[in-house]
Each structure stands twice: as structure tokens, then as C-alpha cells.
Amino acid sequence: xxxxxxxxxxxxxxxxxxxxxxDQKLYLPLEQAGQVQFLPYDPADDSQKxxxxxxxxxxxxxDLFFPQSExxxxxxxxxxxxxxxxxxxxxEAFTVFGVRACDAxxxxxxxxxxxxxxxxxxxxxxxxxxxxxxxxxNEPEETCFCETFGIDAAKPDGDITTWIADGLLxxxxxxxxxxxxxxxxxxxxxxLFVDSxxxxxxxxxxxxKIREIISQLPLHGLSLEYFHxxxxxxxxxxPKWQELSEACIGCGTCTFVCPTCQCYDIRDYDTGNGVxxxxxxxxxxxxxxxxxxxxxxxxxxxxxxxxRFMHKLVYYPANNEGIFSCVGCGRCLAKCPSSMNIVKxxxxxxxxxxx
Amino acid sequence: MCSCSCSHxxxxxxxxxxxxxxxxxxxxxxxxxTDIRVDxxxxxxxxxxxxxxxICFEYMPGQCAMLSIPAVGEAMFSITSSPTNRExxxxxxxxxxxxxxxxxxxxxxQELTIRGPYGNGFPVDDALAGQDLLFIAGGIGLAPLRxxxxxxxxxxxxxxxxxxxxxxxxxxxxxxxxxxxxxWPTLENTNVHLTIDREEEGWxxxxxxxPSYVKELDFSLDxxxxxxxxxxxxxxxxxxxxxxxxxxxxxxxxxELKMKCGVGKCGRCNIGxxxxxxxxxxxxxxxxxxxxxxx
Numbered sequence: 001x002x003x004x005x006x007x008x009x010x011x012x013x014x015x016x017x018x019x020x021x022x023d024q025k026l027y028l029p030l031e032q033a034g035q036v037q038f039l040p041y042d043p044a045d046d047s048q049k050x051x052x053x054x055x056x057x058x059x060x061x062x063d064l065f066f067p068q069s070e071x072x073x074x075x076x077x078x079x080x081x082x083x084x085x086x087x088x089x090x091x092e093a094f095t096v097f098g099v100r101a102c103d104a105x106x107x108x109x110x111x112x113x114x115x116x117x118x119x120x121x122x123x124x125x126x127x128x129x130x131x132x133x134x135x136x137x138n139e140p141e142e143t144c145f146c147e148t149f150g151i152d153a154a155k156p157d158g159d160i161t162t163w164i165a166d167g168l169l170x171x172x173x174x175x176x177x178x179x180x181x182x183x184x185x186x187x188x189x190x191x192l193f194v195d196s197x198x199x200x201x202x203x204x205x206x207x208x209k210i211r212e213i214i215s216q217l218p219l220h221g222l223s224l225e226y227f228h229x230x231x232x233x234x235x236x237x238x239p240k241w242q243e244l245s246e247a248c249i250g251c252g253t254c255t256f257v258c259p260t261c262q263c264y265d266i267r268d269y270d271t272g273n274g275v276x277x278x279x280x281x282x283x284x285x286x287x288x289x290x291x292x293x294x295x296x297x298x299x300x301x302x303x304x305x306x307x308r309f310m311h312k313l314v315y316y317p318a319n320n321e322g323i324f325s326c327v328g329c330g331r332c333l334a335k336c337p338s339s340m341n342i343v344k345x346x347x348x349x350x351x352x353x354x355x
Numbered sequence: 356m357c358s359c360s361c362s363h364x365x366x367x368x369x370x371x372x373x374x375x376x377x378x379x380x381x382x383x384x385x386x387x388x389t390d391i392r393v394d395x396x397x398x399x400x401x402x403x404x405x406x407x408x409x410i411c412f413e414y415m416p417g418q419c420a421m422l423s424i425p426a427v428g429e430a431m432f433s434i435t436s437s438p439t440n441r442e443x444x445x446x447x448x449x450x451x452x453x454x455x456x457x458x459x460x461x462x463x464x465q466e467l468t469i470r471g472p473y474g475n476g477f478p479v480d481d482a483l484a485g486q487d488l489l490f491i492a493g494g495i496g497l498a499p500l501r502x503x504x505x506x507x508x509x510x511x512x513x514x515x516x517x518x519x520x521x522x523x524x525x526x527x528x529x530x531x532x533x534x535x536x537x538x539w540p541t542l543e544n545t546n547v548h549l550t551i552d553r554e555e556e557g558w559x560x561x562x563x564x565x566p567s568y569v570k571e572l573d574f575s576l577d578x579x580x581x582x583x584x585x586x587x588x589x590x591x592x593x594x595x596x597x598x599x600x601x602x603x604x605x606x607x608x609x610x611e612l613k614m615k616c617g618v619g620k621c622g623r624c625n626i627g628x629x630x631x632x633x634x635x636x637x638x639x640x641x642x643x644x645x646x647x648x649x650x
Contacts, residue, residue: 073382075425075468082385082425082466118380118618232627236647263622266381266615268426275425279381282621290613290623293452297612297650310647311622318628 005200006182006193007168016169017050017097018043019185019192025094027064029057038064038096052098052164055137055144056331060259061103062110064096065126068256069280072122072266076274085274091125095181097133101156102146102329104134106259108157109327112320113262131177134158136210138165143330145219145343151327154210165206170196219328219343226350229318236310240348245305247338252283254341255308257331263289284308309345380618383423383468386411389443390463394530395523398495399459400435400447403469410444411469416479416502417609417637420471421617422446424461428454431473431614431632435498437505447498447530473617474636477503477581477607482639486579487515491592493565493584494523497530499609499636500583505534508542515544518574522550522565522588526558548572566591570599580606582640586650593640603640610636612650626650 031049076083114123134156159178163170265282316325390402423429436445550561612624619633627646
């Protein structure tokens, strides 16, 4: 892959966005109604506020590959007859810019679910057509703990990695998709980038600064050593779940802001002209999540709460070579209305390493 | 008629070249309900074919299918028929919720949507081959086992003796299938043992719960057991079997939890790290010991 490092002046970054958006949808962290989300960028709309200074969008970037809600198929019913009408939205090529290292890693975690057999067609299409441009985190926050998962906020994954340093945006393509986008941008506007390969001292200093900040963060050194599949039943049966879950009000916010939560529901609604089947995010924190006609195996919040964290820290790793289903983005720490989160679980259940 | 090229009369191989699957595992195909049989006051058996006739897709005994009436609901059901039946698929369904209430009101020629097959099925060609088999079913629990029983009887020379213990609350709750009364008991090396929970006028068969009846029958300990029924019945029958000297490694059961996708992705039917829809629904009882007790 290209080790070429390009730069564009920060004051000209609008030109970069316009060039990307010339023939495809570009998603940027935009501020809307006081919240920052990945939203479609409109070059003609000067009122859009790009917020490259905000680390965590409210909803993670998973939205772009696994939308909160999407149509699957429609039906027409007439008497005893049913017609199946395929009406899933066609996915066009798109680029998302400004994905942080944690969210970028979440795609690997979701890939292991949705790209394993049988492949989730909708997710696979979005992954194939989406180009991910990541942005290093110049100022990691107190809620950040991506380091626990071996994620380097100073050098995020992605098709293209970018950094902001010394008044410049630094740009490095990592994959074929990234090279393709870079080449296309250069073919449209040869003067867009300056080749700064071999002159990246300012970038290296910025990376060192980021790593220094991370080493000072309150969650630096958080250990998840205790969570492995051999301890599955011991962890499951821990009496500590009761106390931990008491604060949980079952609102599901943690699951909705989480970049790795993948549970979904499939539902139908009557459109008045037929039936539309769609899938949407769901939450294991909800009381009816596993309710069946003949009963509910998780009748109280302690069981639902336990399920969520067991999945992230034990069940998912058991099925995926020990990889945790958490990227340390810190959204659940920031958003839980009763201040409960995965770090508290890790510290309370996770044995002596965290005392 | 099955649209594949093999004849369904007397073919000996379980073929896998059936109908084309949709590229998207979540998109169903149409099935037609061609016949509805009333089995008990709350169980009906639905015969389903592809619109052009024949089975909707290839499957193995113990596997499941997602049936749906759009805008009513979609749910997972075990396939009751044996895959050796090339004419139609059957689903024995107890009336117990929104979708099943609706299904109990439909009439023949009603179309529904179907997708599958899902799950692992019973190890009919591996662990069960050559074994003496003991089937133990309670109530609607006969539905998934019936597929295996007929598969084994179709391939009779591959298996040893077959014993079927089947119990229900009352004689009217015994699934009224022709096979149970008129076919299975007449076959060589095949025994059917029926029981009902309470004494009843006109019933001269055994009375008592399945777990104790199994003990009374005093089976030899070299059998492989396939067990299905309500959770409480499974629990006590497994205890009986262990008291008799059976090991959990000899006992297979089939599980049921809420499902939406059927392919291990929607996050709903897990018991610990296993998904019932994908890693199950069939588990060997010792495998369940490794999992949290949450089902």
C-alpha cells in the first residue's frame, strides 16, 4: 500500500470535501440541533457546521453500514394470495470522513457478525461501497479507553487515515479503496494535495502528543484479563450483577449509541397499500426482547443487564478468538442516564487486576 | 412435484440440489397451505408446498423454518415432516400466540411466507447411525421428533431398535396422527409406548407422567435418547434417565427461544455464547451443562 503522505491546508478543507462529494454522498460529522452526527454533506449549503473537533458523534458510524432502520421486502396480500415485492434500497457508493479509531475498529467487530455465513446482504453491500476516512484524535477525552483494545488513536485504521497537525490535514491511503479515492481526487484537481512524504515531522510530533495524553487518561491500564471463556459460568453466576444492575432503568441508550451493538428486530407494518417488512436496531435491555408466546427467559433487568455485558466481554470473544465486542469509545460512559457503564462492570466483576 | 431432477419415489440419497435459495437469507419465499389437520383441541398440522408443488427447500430432521403471515408475525417452527417426504412439508403448531392464533383460523390454499432451513438438526447420519434409538416426547414435543422418527424408519436398516415414548395431558391431547396408532406400532423392531397424565374413561393404556413411565419401562442403557417436550418435562425426564444410568452424552434435546433472523445475527436466541438458531436447536445434554442456565 501507498506510504505516500499528502497534505491539504486546513483552510482549504472545504475544497477537499467538495471534491469527494462531486460524484458520491459524503458523510461528515455535522452539528444539527446541538448534536453531532454523521450526516450527508451538501456543498451548496453554507449553514452546515462541520465539527472535526468533536470526538464522539452521538450515534456511532455503524449507522452508515447498519442503519437504524431499513426496508427489507414488501408484500401484497389479496385473499389467500401473497406477493413478495423486493424493494430494498439500492446502495450507492459513499465516503464517510472523520471516523475515529474506535468506530473504525467497530467495523471489524461487526464484520465478524454480518459477513460470516450466511452473509448479511445489506451490510455487505454498504461495506463494499463505503470508503472510510478516519481522523486521529488530537485530544482524547477522559471517557476514552480504546487503548485497552489495542486501538491506536494516533493511527486509526480505515481506507484512508488523516491527521490534523500544524494547520494541515495529513492524508494517507491504506487500502485499494483508499488509493482509488485519492487517485480520483487528484485526477479531478491535481493541485488539491501537496505531496509531503518524507516531511512528516509535524505529524509524528502530533502522534507522540496523542499517545502521551492517552497514557495520562483516567482509564489508562483498564484490564479485561479476567474476562475469558473459561470463566463464563463463574462470571455469569457472580452475585455482583444484582447490585450493578440496580441503577439500570432499561432505557437502551447504551445499545443505541454503542458502535458494536448489533441486535436487530424484524417487523412489518401495514402501509395501507400492502405490508412493508423492515429491520431496525433493537436492545437486549428491553423487557420484551426475548419474550415468547410461552414465556420470557429474562424476566428482570438484572438478567438483561448481565446479557449485554456478558455478550461484549465473554460470549462474543468466545466466538471470535478472544476479541472483545467493545472499542472503548466511551459513549456509554457519557450517555447512560444512571451513570452505569462497561467500565464499572469491568472493574466490579473483573477481579483483582482493576482494584 | 419437486422441481429438482431426482424422482421422489424411493430415492435412497438425501439430495441437496433443491430449490434455489434467495441470495438474502432474510427474504422468504411463498408457501401454500394445502391441507390442515386438527390434531388436538389446540394443535393443528399444516401441510405446506412450494407454489409449483413439492417441498419449499431441502432440510434435515430437526431443522426449522421461519413461517410468516405478513403484518401478523413471523416465527420459527420445527419441521414436522421427514425430508424423505418429497411431496410436502408439515408443521404441527400449537395455538399459543399472535401468529399461531391466526394460523389456526386459516383455510387450505392460504399462502404464507417461508424461509429456511435453520439450525443443525439431529445427527441422523453420524452419532445416531447404527444405534438403538429411544424417542421421548411430551405434548407438542413430538413435532420435531416425528421428522427424525420417519427419517429413521425410511432408512430402517441404518438404525437398531426404535422405541417411542409419548405422553400428553389427556388422550385428546395426544397428537392424533395416523402413524402413532396405525403405522409405527406395526413396524418391525419398533415400539410405541403411550401415556396420559390422569385416568380417563375409555383409556386402557398407561396413566402417569412421562418421567416415571420411562423409568417403569426400564430400557437398556445402550440406547441413544432423543428428548423433546415442555421444559419441565425435559428436566424431570433427564433426571429419570440419569437415575436409570444413562449418561448425558447419550441424550439429545431440541431447544426453543425467541428468534428473529434465524442466522445467528439478530442477537436474540443465545444461551451463553451459543445461538439456538444456528448452533442448535439440537444440543447434546452434556453440551448444555457448559452453558449458563438461562432458557
